[in-house]
Amino acid sequence: MTDPRAAPGRTHNEINDAIVIGPAILGRDITLRLPAQVPLATSGLPAGSPAFTGRQDDLDRLLACLNPPASDDGAADDDAGAARAVVVTAVGGLAGVGKTELAVQAARTALRRGWFAGGVLFADLFGYDDDRRRDPGQVLEGMLGALGVPGEHIPAHTQDRSRLLRSVLAEFAARGRRILVVADNANTARQAELLLPTDGVNAAIVTSRHTLAMLNARLLDLNVLDPDGALAMLDETLRIADPDDTRIPTDPTGAAALADACGHLPLALRIAAALLAEDPDHTPAALARELGQVQPIEGLAYGRDGVRSAFELSYRTLTPHQQRLFRILTVNPGPNISTAAAAALTDHDEPTVRHQLKDLARAHLIERAAGPDRWRMHDLVRQYATTLGLQHADTDHRDQALHRLLNHYDATTWAANARLDPTATTPTAREFTAREQALVWLDTELPNLTAAARTAADTGHPDTTIALALNLARFLEWRRLFNDWITLSTLARDTAQHTGDRNGTSRAMNNLGLALQEVRRFEEAITALQQATDIFRETGDRHGEGMALNNLGLALRQVRRFDEAITAHHDDLTICRETGDRHGEGVALNSLGIALQEVRRFEEAITAQQEAAAIYRETGDRHGEGRASNSLGIALQEVRRFDEAITAHQQAAAIYRETGDRHGEGRASNNLGLALREVRRFDEALAAGQEAVRAFVEVGDEYSEAIARQSLEETTQASAAPDGH
Structure with a gap:
């Protein structure tokens, strides 16, 4: 612009703190003043x-x-x-x-x-x-x-x-x-x-x-909100519509159920809040129940705004191969899936499937789960994908995908169980080269395997249900997951009975009896094991009969029916020797020794347990050797051979530690503390007792923890007494 201060005949222009784009008609002196800030820059926020x-x-x-x-x-x-x-x-x-x-x-x-x-x-x-x-x-x-x-x-x-x-x-x-x-x-x-x-x-x-x-x-x-954040969002959104709306804080249980139904997803929470806001008489609990009667993704919509429509836009960006994988992943009944299992589902090689899974993760339609090469879906996304999967069931060959997946879980569980079996020859399966590797896989996959067993029972794959339950038994016992063991064994028993599978029925009932003993339901355990023994006998399965007799003897001992228990173990021992089952003979001898202790036949018990330990060493069962050594130490204490007992318990504790059995280590440490107390080695006894308590606390065995604490208290009192007694 022309500056009025300019002399006549002269143009004075000035550019002040500005950015000029395009031609400028300039005189000798130029003045151009622009606003200090471009106002349009923030107008679209x-x-x-x-x-x-x-x-x-x-x-x-x-x-x-x-x-x-x-x-x-x-x-x-x-x-x-x-x-x-x-x-x-x-x-x-x-x-x-x-x-x-x-x-x-x-x-x-x-x-x-x-x-x-x-x-x-x-x-x-x-x-x-x-x-x-x-x-x-x-x-x-x-x-x-x-x-x-x-x-x-x-x-x-x-x-x-x-x-x-x-x-x-x-x-x-x-x-x-x-x-x-x-x-x-x-x-x-x-x-x-x-x-x-x-x-x-x-x-x-x-x-x-x-x-x-x-x-x-x-x-x-970004992840979904945590539970507190989800509740706060529901509450604050409702209070925007009505500052006096207190439905969220006054119904915390219902509000939490509603937040869970929304998967803590902010869009779903906003829609839920809108549905509540338009109906002041509606409650969070009632809305949560309504969403539970249908898939929440169907109910979480308000006019054109809905969770389904939001997911639909993401789904459309996928390639046909990615869309099929997205749909077919929901065949897996568990909470997450490995790349190997996804490859079994799709019948493609792992590198190809891994690449596609990463594509889905980049699109945030799946996410990485805990552990390498593992994937999961948000609950609402899974509901959306499941609906699509059912719509495309024929073209996706969904039934065949399920069959491949169940076979994958069945075969890999068998291989893992074989690696845990101390009596098995080296498994030929390539999946696991070490026992610890098998345990890690089972720990990770257990929720999927449990869900797969149920799905197999419901979809016409009874053999898979039974096989999964039987092959998981050793692992479930090892990890002390007794409720899971009972649930799976009951499912396998019912499935086998429904299909007329006598062999499956007897094996499932044998495992059920063992699991029931661990939760101290002894009478139920005895009934199950007696039935298992009868079926094994009827079908001519001598090995199975001996196994069930041994387990029956253990249950009978718990209810103090010692003579019957001894008879059962003797019968088991006879069968093992007849069939040449050397490892089974060791199991029978150890169990017999424990029963003989109960009727105070200690010398016979010592002989049986010494023979059992030798057989376990011969067959390479370190864990069984530890069990026999611990039982032997108890018998030796009873005849006051305390130095030998201490050695036996120390060996047992070392073996349990070596094999990773923390619960067994706790039992051996407690027994070691008792033996050390008898020879007035109080410092060592207290240390052993404290280790026993720590072990039982770690594994969550409150019953054994209480016993160990009582023993530790008695040792403390003995050590403080003037005469050491």
């Missing part, structure tokens, strides 16, 4: 929700990435620019998890703190909506216009627009007007990368349902 909650840690992490450089003038020198090379944060997560809300809250907080004097450029890319998706060129045109670039000076080509945007942003930063770019709902890194600053001072947030690891950005993946 959505309002933040007053119910934003449960995301403070995520908000703090995002704000840490937006914090301005230390330089006073806002420009980064070479060193600072290198240190702040990462100026983009990519917020990823499942549809409806709250990515946009977090970005908006962070942007508004940063503006309030004065970090972005140039404002915020916000653009929704609609990357998952085919009808509204915006290409980078369109978005760049809008951003340049917001920054004051005249339309006639915006280049026609996308790359040129990107270069101009970056130049303008850098100029703003150099003049102390940092700008934040928010690119919301990007489908791919390519859709967003041309919109982002590269000057090292301005910053950007990109949100996506995919993990955009190729964007050279700080990655921030």
Whole structure:
């Protein structure tokens, strides 16, 4: 503009603190004053929700990435620019998890703190909506216009627009007007990368349902809210509609059930709150029950807004192969799945399936579970995928996929059990090269295997149900998972009886009897084991008959029917010797020795247990050897051969420790403490007793813990007595 102060005949123009794009008609002196801030830069930023909650840690992490450089003038020198090379944060997560809300809250907080004097450029890319998706060129045109670039000076080509945007942003930063770019709902890194600053001072947030690891950005993946955050969101959302609405705090149980039905997903929680807000007489508990009567994903909709429609947009971006894998993963009945199991489902090789699983994880339609090569789905996503899977059951060959999966679980469980069996020859299966490896696999897969056994029973695969239950028995006993053992053994028994499988029935009942003993349901155990013995005898299975007789003897001893127990063990011993079952003979001798102790036939008991320990050593069963040594030590104490008893218990404790049996180590340590007390070695006795208590606490055996604490107290009292007694 012309300065009235200019002399006649002269034009004085001045450019003050401005960025000029396009031609300028200049005189000798030029004055051009632009506003101190471009007002359009912040006009598109959505309002933040007053119910934003449960995301403070995520908000703090995002704000840490937006914090301005230390330089006073806002420009980064070479060193600072290198240190702040990462100026983009990519917020990823499942549809409806709250990515946009977090970005908006962070942007508004940063503006309030004065970090972005140039404002915020916000653009929704609609990357998952085919009808509204915006290409980078369109978005760049809008951003340049917001920054004051005249339309006639915006280049026609996308790359040129990107270069101009970056130049303008850098100029703003150099003049102390940092700008934040928010690119919301990007489908791919390519859709967003041309919109982002590269000057090292301005910053950007990109949100996506995919993990955009190729964007050279700080990655921030959001999870669903924790239970407290979910309840707070329900409460605060309701109070926006009515500040006096107290339904969430006054019905904590119902509110927690509703939050669980929503999977703690913010979108689902907002919809649930809307459904409650429109009906003041409705309760959280009642809404939770309603959602439980259908799949929650069907009920979590409000008009056009719904969880299903949000997931649908993500699903559409998948390739046909990825879509099929997404659908067929729900054939697995357990809570998560390994890559190997997914490969069995799809009948493809593991590398191919692993690649596809990673694609689904990047799209946040599945997520990594605990442990390597493991995957899980959010509950609501699983409901959506299951519905799709049933719709495509024929084309996906869903029945065949289930059959392959059950075979995979059956075969691998057999291999793991074989590795745990001390009497088995080296398993030929390649899955496990060490016992510890088999235990880790079983620990990890147990929820899937339990669910698979139930599914097999319900879908016409009874042999798999029985095989899984039988092959898991040794592991369940080892881990002291007695309730699981009872449940699976009962399922196997019922399945075998229904199909007329006498062999399966007898083996399942034998395992059921053992498991019932462990929870001290002795009469039920005796009944089950007597029935198992009868069926084994009827079917001519001498090995099975001997095994059931041994277990029956153990149960009879617990109810003090000692003579019957001794008879059962003698009968078992006879069968083992007739059939040449050397390991079974060791088991029978050890059990017989324990029963003989109960009727005070200690010398016979010692002989039996010494023979048992020798047979266990001969057959390579270290754990059995430890069991026999511990029983031998008890008998030796009874005849006051305490030094020998101490040696036996020390050997037992060492073997249990070596084989990882913490519960057995506790038993041996307790017995060792008793023997040491008898020879007045009180310090060692107290140490052994304390170790026994620690072991029982660790494994959660309160009954044995109480016994060990009583023994430890008696040792403490004896050590404090004047005469040591």
